[in-house]
Amino acid sequence: MQAFSALHRLVSAVCSRPALPRCGICGTASDTLQPGFGLLFDIDGVLVRGRTPIPAARKAFQKLFNPQGHFVVPVVFVTNAGNCLRQTKADQLSHILGVPISQDQVMMSHSPLRMFRKYHDKCVLVSGQGPVLDIAKNLGFEKVLSIGMLRESFPLLDVVDHNRRPKLPSSSIANIPQIEAVILFGEPIRWETNLQLIIDILLTNGNLGHAHQNLKVPHLPLLACNMDLMWMAEAHSPRFGHGAFLVCLENIYKKITGKELKYEALVGKPSELTYQYAEYLIREQASERNWSRPIRSLYAIGDNLMTDIYGANLYNRYLEERLARKKRKAVAKMATVTGSSGMLSQEDDLDGPWERELAAPSATSCKSMLVCTGVYNPHAELLSDGGRKSQQAAFHGHRDFQFDPVLVEPGYIVRDVDEAVELIFEQEKFVAQ
Structure with a gap:
């Protein structure tokens, strides 16, 4: 894979060079100094490793926060975590970074x-795990059931762990309504229980009181958040993420039925919808600060090639294609006015359902920045059996996302998040005052 080969050639120089000069924050930004860019920060591997803050994170946010208690640029934290409410994550970030973070600046995978x-x-x-019922209700879902509630009502279904099997003969308690959709927030604690009961739900069309039925196509709607195969905690090497759980679920379903598991939606990085929503939050912040200058550039800082970099580059491609369609539409409109033969194809329609929901994006680019403090290991060599660097690597992205080497090429490679912020300020010629 050419992208990885080029990336490795760049890293040794990038990660060993001296730090860029600091631009710092020396006061309140003037009314005329308004940012034309916004920042999208991943959390795990960029700001923290598990529960341990990365030292560069506080240094970076000292540059982004002025003495009057305001961010000098719009900032959104885009994480694939999904095991807590936004306010809980905002409180954690406030403690870690030493600056007040609002829940409106936090975007969970869900x-x-x-x-x-x-x-x-x-x-x-x-x-998932954590307060999954509260999370679902906070998102607007009104009728919510957990795996634990199913297990209590149907105790004979979860039998992998012999110690958790019913000690006495028991029967199902038929007080569970028919399930109409399944939402996967994140990796659960007991994978065997969740895998078993989710498969049961899909094969009974939502009614666990029945035996597995003839397979209906399509099966019940399945919505999944967080496709990360791996993520970086305190351990030396990456740990399994929710993407690993999805791999298990998909393969078990196919092994049993011979058919592919289908998703109604896949959200969280690297999905375009996630970045559309994140950009919407960036625009909302700019509006609340009465910044009239449009946000044209987004910078996405992450540690994972297969999610953070892939997702940012995918959204950048979407923005470029949208801009091209906009130009074609303008040309066709001018041609109509002048009587020329200008035609607008259906493909040139600018706004799909999510654009209409969130309003059209103002950004024209989304630039990816890779840090060397998380999943990405700048010192790892991809070696073939012959001892040469391999041109191919395993694609860790979700099976429903097509691999494209261009999409895993970072726009910038930096040592840490502090250097990322300094480089962004330098690229944007932005000096906070």
Whole structure:
């Protein structure tokens, strides 16, 4: 894979060079100094490793926060974590970074599900850990069941762990309504329990009181958040993420049925919808600060080639294609006015359902920045059996995202988040005052 080969050639020089000069924050930004860019920060591997803050994070945010208690640029934290409420994550970040963070600046992997209103009044099963019922209700879902609630009502279904099997003969408690959709928030604690019961739900069309039925196509709607195969905690090497759980679920379903598991939606990085929603939050912040200058550039700082870099580059491609369609539409409109033969194809329609929901993006680019403090290991060599660097690497992205080497090429490679902020300020010629 050419992208990885080029990337490795760049890293040794990038990660060993001296730090860029600091631009710092020396006061309140003047009324005329308004940012034309916004920052999208990943959290794990960029700001923290597990519960341990990365030292460069506080240094970076001292540059982004002025003495009057305001951010000098719009900032959104875009994480694939999905095991807590936004306010909880905002409180954690405030403690880690030493600056006040609002929940409106936090985007969890499940945040875009607020827009899936057609499921909000349906009975949904949620899988994950943490306060999954509260998370679902906070997103707008009204009728929510957890895996634990299913297990209590149908104790004979979860039998992998012999110690958790019913000690006495028991029967199902038929007080569970028929399930109409399944939402996967994140990796659960007991994978075997969740895998078993989710498969049961799909094969009984939402009614666990029945045996597995003839397979209906399509099966119940399945919405999944967080496709990360791996993520970086305190350990020396990456740990399994929710993407690993999805791999298990997909393969078990196919092994049993012979058919592919289908998703109604995949949200969280690297999905375009996640970045559309993040940009919407950036614009909202700029509006609240009465910054009239449009936000034209987004910078996405992450540590994972397969999610952070892939997702930012995918969204950048979307923005470029949208801009091209906009130009074609303008040309066709001018041709109509002048009587020329200008035609606008259906492909040139600018706004899909999510654009209409969130309003058209103002950004024209989304630039990816890779840090060397998380999943990405700048010192790892991809060696073939012959001892040469391999041109191919395993694609860790989700199976429904097509691999494109261009999409895993970072726009910039930096040592840490502090150097990323300094480089962005330098690129934008932005000096906070």
